[in-house]
Amino acid sequence: MSTGLGARPSATTYDVERLVGMAWQGQIRVPHFQRELRWGREDVIRLFDSLVKGYPIGSLLLWVRPAAPQTITLGALEINAPKLDQSLWVVDGQQRVTSLANALHEDAARDSRFALAYDLRAEEFVPRPVIMASHVIPLPTLFDLRRVLTWFAKNPEVAELQDRAFHLTTIIRQYPVPAYQVEQEDTEVLRDIFDRMNNYGKRLSRAEIFSALNAGPEGGKSLTLGEISEHIDEDLSFGRIDNDTILYAILARRGHDVQREIRLEFDDEKRRGVSDFPGEDRDAAFNAGEEALRRAVTFLQEEAGVPHFTLLPFRYLLVVLARVFAHFPEPDPTSRRLLRRWFWRAALVGPEIFRGSVTGAVRTLCAKIHPGDLIGSVQDLLDAVDRQAPPPLPELRRFKTNEAAGKITLCSWWALEPRDPTTGELMDIADLAECLIDRPTPADAVRYMVPPRQVDVKQRLWAANRALVPVVRHESGKEIGHLLLHPALTVEGRELEKTWLAILDSHLVTLEMVELLRSGEVERFLMARQEVLLGTLESFLSRMCEWDFEDTPPLAGLLLEDLPDDEPALSDEDAHGPA
Structure with a gap:
């Protein structure tokens, strides 16, 4: 005392x-x-x-x-x-x-x-x-x-x-x-x-308590949770992952129960249960945790279509992926595809299907990942979110950037490779990262098509009045509808028309919608665009979730009975029939 x-x-x-x-x-x-x-x-x-x-x-x-x-x-x-x-x-x-x-x-x-x-x-x-x-x-x-x-x-x-x-x-x-x-x-x-x-x-926060308990000796140069976040953001432009999510990813890598007592995390003798990495000290765990997170983020950006942390529907899904990539750093292509399928199905069903919601979801899903068994792990993850029928699509009549439904919708827009309305150039992850520095939600990257005051009350929350534009070099605030009508492009002639059409297409605006805007038919414009957005969202999720596909593991994981010694192997001709 x-x-x-x-x-x-x-x-x-x-x-x-x-x-x-x-x-x-x-x-x-x-x-x-x-x-x-x-x-x-x-x-x-x-x-x-x-x-x-x-x-x-x-x-x-x-x-x-x-x-x-x-x-x-x-x-x-x-x-x-x-x-x-x-x-x-x-x-x-x-x-x-x-x-x-x-x-x-x-x-x-x-x-x-x-x-x-x-x-x-x-x-x-x-x-x-x-x-x-x-x-x-x-x-x-x-x-x-x-x-x-x-x-x-x-x-x-x-x-x-x-x-x-x-x-x-x-x-x-x-x-x-x-x-x-x-x-x-x-x-x-x-x-x-x-x-x-x-x-x-x-x-x-739990991350702050953990950091204080495991700070190491005074004057040391140990890697910190915040530095892991900075490194990933600097290298991958993913945005700053919060320290609690990073802590949970480190804990998930070492053992599936992320709610365990953290005061004895690196004391194998006193800690109950067995670590997946016995004898590992704090510095080794942090370095390996950063590498697992880096692989998980790369997977999200390059294969799952989630370019930035603020567009991640649920943070716990990143924790689960970090455990996957900690134990299986280089999954085969089929397993990666099944992981993408699992990610988007899990994002759609949400954590509510698990007892205890988010806490129950991260515990249950991390427990499905079995070290040394990639195929079994992926299959168990898919089974955990399997439902008899696909869940309903996110509601586009209530679009909010701080909700999972809004983030899922934004990912479907990002897949269209949106263009800068002022230049016609494709916007990339670096543009998104620059726009969202220190932002907890992607709100700053989302612009109004039409000023809200011009929209009927019943349509003001519709996704149809929003566009994903992280780069806008003009002085008219967040409204980009007038730029679509009157593009401020430096190119001329046929090149102007070609670029303008590409911009419109990347933001799901047709020429018919442009005419509706020009004639002041805001309500009809929003109704037309809302229908197109819904179809695009449905197509995106169908492609990512692959509802109609069998969750078949890689061929390398299938157990095939040995052929009898006198049974000849199939030739190419036998396998495919006569030419």
């Missing part, structure tokens, strides 16, 4: 300039029991918006103690930190300190969460554009007065905005951040403080 603090915390204040400078110099460290960085780009933008508006951003709790020399990771920054007799370890305030230190440092701009700029004309923080306009200044530049002067010397056309930039530089650098400092040698006391501060009002 902890004995409490020997002395009261001391109160102090750091301005952002000093706080960030200390972080860059390695004077600020993050204890290994801290939860991982959870903030996304919008959270960082809100933090800086609070700074310039003078809003309070909360106080920090800093632990004063010695620190060994080491290379530390702070967000996207790698810092060579020196040995210090007194350093500041962040017990509370990690998200804020990390965000400030990264968003104001040029080296961290490679991480989209921290690649921010300030639009001096619109007076707002924005994601840093690929091509910088003269009135949009990167945050690391805005933070440094000398660099601000250089910026305006190179961009004299926006000289009238110079005073505004100087004012912002001063506000950000001098913003006061209150902090409490604790001098305490007992790590358990600090763990107790951390636990209490982070459990009042909001409980730690």
Whole structure:
């Protein structure tokens, strides 16, 4: 039991300039029991918006103690930190300190969460554009007065905005951040403080508890759940998988019961049950778990038609696939096809068919995967979701991007290879990933065909008024109907008509529908397009689920009786009949 603090915390204040400078110099460290960085780009933008508006951003709790020399990771920054007799370890305030230190440092701009700029004309923080306009200044530049002067010397056309930039530089650098400092040698006391501060009002997630329990020694370089998510997103543009899903995938790989006690996960002697990988330590499990997830994501993107994490109908299906690809890294083509069939059938029936819903589904399905028996595993997975009749199609009269039905529908649209209405170019996974950075749903990639105010109430939730367009380079918001009517293409003549027709086709819009829109017949347009969308969805799911096909395993898995010694083998002619 902890004995409490020997002395009261001391109160102090750091301005952002000093706080960030200390972080860059390695004077600020993050204890290994801290939860991982959870903030996304919008959270960082809100933090800086609070700074310039003078809003309070909360106080920090800093632990004063010695620190060994080491290379530390702070967000996207790698810092060579020196040995210090007194350093500041962040017990509370990690998200804020990390965000400030990264968003104001040029080296961290490679991480989209921290690649921010300030639009001096619109007076707002924005994601840093690929091509910088003269009135949009990167945050690391805005933070440094000398660099601000250089910026305006190179961009004299926006000289009238110079005073505004100087004012912002001063506000950000001098913003006061209150902090409490604790001098305490007992790590358990600090763990107790951390636990209490982070459990009042909001409980730690299972992934955060697991990470704290298995953090490894201070100063280690062990792979984390968040880093696994970052690696997969960077390499495959799949989006950030949440830490809980990654944890469940790691647990599923090692044993089918993902709800087991996690405090003894890597203690084979005390843990009940047998691990599929006995003797494996934490680092080996994380590395192998990342590889299994990577294979599962590649399968989803290349064969199952799910391009991005936000379009995944149910997260638990990724956990099950991770267990499959952990035990069977290279399934044969027939097994992969059957896996695709299983995935889409499972997505359609949903978790409700299992006792306990999602919890019961992931437990039941992971238990169907038997190490060393790929064919039996796939067959059992298919049997688990088998129904006498195909389930009903997703409801297109109630289209919502945060529901499984909406995500299934979007996958059917992605299969059409949608084109950018402004260029005619095919949109790819990278476009989708860029549009959906830090987004929990695919809503930002879905545009209205017609402004909702022009649509009758009974049709406002229809899928027919939506299109999957993750890239739109124009100023008219989310509505793309007018672009289909009047394409802003640079090509001319027959090439213009050809490109325009390809754009229409990729978004399931016919010339007859275009005429309905042009004549203001919105209701008839939506009714016509809704019918086409329904047929496309039915065709997509029929192709993916293959309801009319036998779930036949690969020939290599079939047991054939040995022929008698005197029975001649069939020749090609015998097998196929006379020519």
